[in-house]
Structure formats: structure tokens, C-alpha cells
Amino acid sequence: MSDHRQDWEAALDSIEWDEVLEEVGEQLKTNLAAELRFRTYEELERASQFLGAGYYLTHLSDGTWAFWNEKNYVEEDVQRFQDPKAFIQYVIEQFQFNREQVESLIESMREARQMKRCIQCGFDFDPQDPVREELGIDGIYAEEGASEEFCSPQCAIENVVQEMKES
Numbered sequence: 001m002s003d004h005r006q007d008w009e010a011a012l013d014s015i016e017w018d019e020v021l022e023e024v025g026e027q028l029k030t031n032l033a034a035e036l037r038f039r040t041y042e043e044l045e046r047a048s049q050f051l052g053a054g055y056y057l058t059h060l061s062d063g064t065w066a067f068w069n070e071k072n073y074v075e076e077d078v079q080r081f082q083d084p085k086a087f088i089q090y091v092i093e094q095f096q097f098n099r100e101q102v103e104s105l106i107e108s109m110r111e112a113r114q115m116k117r118c119i120q121c122g123f124d125f126d127p128q129d130p131v132r133e134e135l136g137i138d139g140i141y142a143e144e145g146a147s148e149e150f151c152s153p154q155c156a157i158e159n160v161v162q163e164m165k166e167s
């Protein structure tokens, strides 16, 4: 019995708790990104407007607004709003925003870029993500003037390959 207990304690002692917690945290963030149809949390974060106190606002490709907190999204569900007015109303009620704060919120909403949905993989992505520009993959259009884009060169290639197979 005591041996068993010692095994346990030894096992617990050998665990790098910081690493475990970090891994769990990473997984939860990946889940959050998946819930909002982003490939990675980092992409989601870059695509979102930071509103302060851990809160972010994301303008999704389907036109809805997602309001989430980087710290308490596990306990609190991500809030989705169909229309911007409903969101502003919610914030005024929840956070007792004054006029000035509401005005700055509206400014942030204007700056929030609407996401696009990749026609190949179905993930949302920010067409103006600075990383895309760095990689030289901004402006991969499905066809001239099309409003839909691919999220990555991989998806563009996959789409071409698929079309070749189908024809």
C-alpha cells in the first residue's frame, strides 16, 4: 500500500506541471479556434480586434460577430451576434459602457476586418493577415474578381488538383 502510494508520489513529482498546463492551454485554444472555424489560435488572434481586459471581437466570414475572452472562454461560451447593434447593446448592458466607451467600441468594430472562408478547406481566414503578405500569398484569387479566396497556396493547389481529377 505504502509502496503504491510512493509510486504515485514519485510519478506526480516527475510531472512537469508547467508543461502539462501549457499543453492543456494550447489544446483549449486550438478548440476555441476550431469553434470559430480558424485553422490556428494565432490566426484567430491576429484576425481579431483586441478590446481590452482579455476581450476580443472577430468579424466572421458569415457576417456574425464573435465576442470572446482569452482567459475565460472555457467557462464562458463564445458570444455570437448576428448584428452589430445587438452586440453594442449587450456591451452597454453587461459592462455599463458610457457614451465615450461606446464610441470607441464602434470605432474598433469599423476597424475589424471581415474574414473570408476558404473555398477549399472551409476555414475562416483574414485576407489581410500580415503573415500572408510576408509569405507572398495575399491575393490568391479563385478567379479574376471573385470574392472568394483560398487561405493558403496549399488549398489553391489542392483545388486545382481536384478539378483536374474531376474533369
Ligand SMILES: [Zn+2]
Binding pocket: 118, 119, 120, 121, 122, 123, 150, 151, 152, 155
Ligand atoms: Zn484553405
